[in-house]
Amino acid sequence: MRALIQRVTQAEVMVENESVGAIESGLLVLVGIEKGDDEARADKLLHKLLHYRVFADEADKMNLNVQQAGGSLLLVSQFTLAANTGSGMRPSFSAAAPPAEGERLFAYLVERAGRCGEELGVGIETGRFGANMQVSLLNDGPVTFMLES
Numbered sequence: 276m277r278a279l280i281q282r283v284t285q286a287e288v289m290v291e292n293e294s295v296g297a298i299e300s301g302l303l304v305l306v307g308i309e310k311g312d313d314e315a316r317a318d319k320l321l322h323k324l325l326h327y328r329v330f331a332d333e334a335d336k337m338n339l340n341v342q343q344a345g346g347s348l349l350l351v352s353q354f355t356l357a358a359n360t361g362s363g364m365r366p367s368f369s370a371a372a373p374p375a376e377g378e379r380l381f382a383y384l385v386e387r388a389g390r391c392g393e394e395l396g397v398g399i400e401t402g403r404f405g406a407n408m409q410v411s412l413l414n415d416g417p418v419t420f421m422l423e424s
Contacts, residue, residue: 276309282330290402298398302347303351317384324388348392355368
């Protein structure tokens with residue numbers, strides 16, 4: 276399971292000209308689910324998302340996590356993160372989880388994030404699995420990391 280995270284001052288997902296998820300300060304999280312991924316990997320990724328220190332403290336050092344910074348998560352499914360780009364001029368998606376499995380694991384991640392976010396005071400928003408989404412963001416920094424579980 277892979278996640279491309281971007282620290283943002285705002286981000287929004289639109290589907291058919293309708294906003295389906297939006298946050299102010301926080302992390303835009305593009306999630307790629309691969310064959311062999313399971314709930315344990317989703318839990319490990321969620322733990323990283325909630326505790327990864329990418330927000331500046333009073334000394335302008337990346338020492339705060341999303342909760343400590345008062346931010347939110349915007350989770351967006353992104354199967355293209357599972358692409359193999361190592362050879363040729365066209366990406367291969369053979370490592371991506373089948374759509375039904377990807378949707379099931381993404382729903383699991385969102386449900387767990389919602390529960391954890393409620394406990395920690397971290398807002399959780401999402402895109403729409405499998406939809407043609409338009410994602411807009413204002414990257415803060417820019418700060419972007421690839422996380423793998």
